[in-house]
Amino acid sequence: MDTSHGGFPQPRRETTDRLVDAIANDQLDVEQRQALADLVNLLAAEMVSDSFARPGTLMDRTIEEAGAWGNLRSAWMRLHSQLYPRVVRS
Incomplete structure (x- = not known):
């Protein structure tokens, strides 16, 4: 329950993404939790490396950022397939 609206519990609204709903409603299995943890860990590592000194030229920064996003996309x-709840998988 969300209490951000005047302190009264509000029902959680469903989203269009079933993964978000499964996370919010604590319905992930062990495999899904591990996959989500792996993804969050990679994202955190990329953000930490992003906070250090960046290469000087626009081309250098573009190449580096493309590599970081490529890692996340990969x-x-x-x-x-591990993240989405079994009922969602086709």
């Missing part, structure tokens, strides 16, 4: 594609 992880998402690899973990996607």
